[in-house]
Amino acid sequence: MFKNLQLRQKFTILLTIILVMGLSISGLVLSSVLTQNAKREVTSTALMLMETMISVREYTDSQITPELKEKLATSFAPQSVPAYSAREVFENLRKKGDYRDFFYKEATLNPTNIRDKADAFETTIVDKFKSQPKVKEISDFRSLPGGDIFYVARPLSVSKETCLQCHSTPDVAPKSMLTRYGTANGFNWKLNEIIGAQIVFVPASKVIQKAHQSSLGITLIVSLIFFVTILLVNIFLNREVVRPLKRITRVAEEVSTGHMDVEFEELSNDEIGNLAKAFKRMKLSLDMAMRRLKRPPGNTHEGTGG
Incomplete structure (x- = not known):
């Protein structure tokens, strides 16, 4: 049949075949490249959010907690806890359209607030940071029953001695904190010890959608x-x-x-x-x-x- 076609028709068919093959091959390569670019873009946003939460923690520790020191002697104020402030600020940030798909957690092995308790998967991330101190960032996909999610994690360590005022031993912790959370969790931390991980989650569909759009x-x-x-x-x-x-x-x-x-x-x-x-x-x-x-x-x- 091909030999009965005119020259122009043969060239058109040949070029169309080249087009289809070229798009197929380049599509696979392009999809991989754009997925990596989308991951880098989401990672960059996640890291920016983490830095913002670090700033919130430092602000809380340096300015809010000292102002509430006298009050803490009689009643516990969760707003004085840097982790609590960071979580609340992030939840307010999620009300903005650009960040509603992002989730933030300070996954801790031995937290005072059980809300921050690391699950089995998050524990493996923290353990990796503890066993490999040179690793400063981990990002990958995590499979969940509701769908895959993309996460970015950084180690969370006890960087200031002020943290030990509440997390060294129960006998030096504020009485009001013990009344609220008890003495079973959140103690025996050490300076510069990695006690958890900052993790930002985002649905994998958001990453894939960015790649597909591009x-x-x-x-x-x-x-x-x-x-x-x-x-x-x-x-x-x-x-x-x-x-x-x-x-x-x-x-x-x-x-x-x-x-x-x-x-x-x-x-x-x-x-x-x-x-x-x-x-x-x-x-x-x-x-x-x-x-x-x-x-x-x-x-x-x-x-x-x-």
């Missing part, structure tokens, strides 16, 4: 470029190859039927032009041969002696 846009642009290329190639092929070949074919057919008054036009110096020149030389040779054939034979007269 991939779709680029694919449409590439497809448009290929379509325009196929159109331009067809126009060029029709003008520079198909039409000249049709003219040469038509003239050759007329010459084959004995019409020697037609001429092969030399419109270019490329292969098509060389073909026209070859046909022109062939026509001249054929014309000369036909003239010789049409020439009447000469008469030879022998003289007789007398």
Whole structure:
């Protein structure tokens, strides 16, 4: 079937096959690249949010807690706990449209507030930070029954001695805190010890959606470029190859039927032009041969002696 098609149709099919194969291969590569870019973009946002929460913790520890010191002697105020302040600020931030899909947790192995207790998966992250102090950041996907999520984690350590005022031993902790949370959890921390991890979660669909949106846009642009290329190639092929070949074919057919008054036009110096020149030389040779054939034979007269 392919051999019965016209030259322009063959080129169109060939270019279309190249387009499909090119889009398929580039689509796979592009999807991987854009997914990595989306992960980096989400990671960058998550790290910015973590730095913001660190600032909130430091503000709470340096300015809020000292102001509530006298009150803490008689009644416990959770607003004085840096982890509590960070969590509450983040929840307020999530009310903004850009961050509603982000979730924040200070997953701690031995927290005062059970809300911050690390689950089995988060515990493995904390243990990795503890066993590999040089690892400062972990990001990957986590599978959950409700769907995959993407997470970014950083180690959380006891960086200030003021933290030990509440988390060293129960006998030095504020009585009001013991009344609220008891003495079973949140103690025996040590300075510079990694006690948990800052983790920001975001649904994996958000990462994949970002990648797909970028991939779709680029694919449409590439497809448009290929379509325009196929159109331009067809126009060029029709003008520079198909039409000249049709003219040469038509003239050759007329010459084959004995019409020697037609001429092969030399419109270019490329292969098509060389073909026209070859046909022109062939026509001249054929014309000369036909003239010789049409020439009447000469008469030879022998003289007789007398």
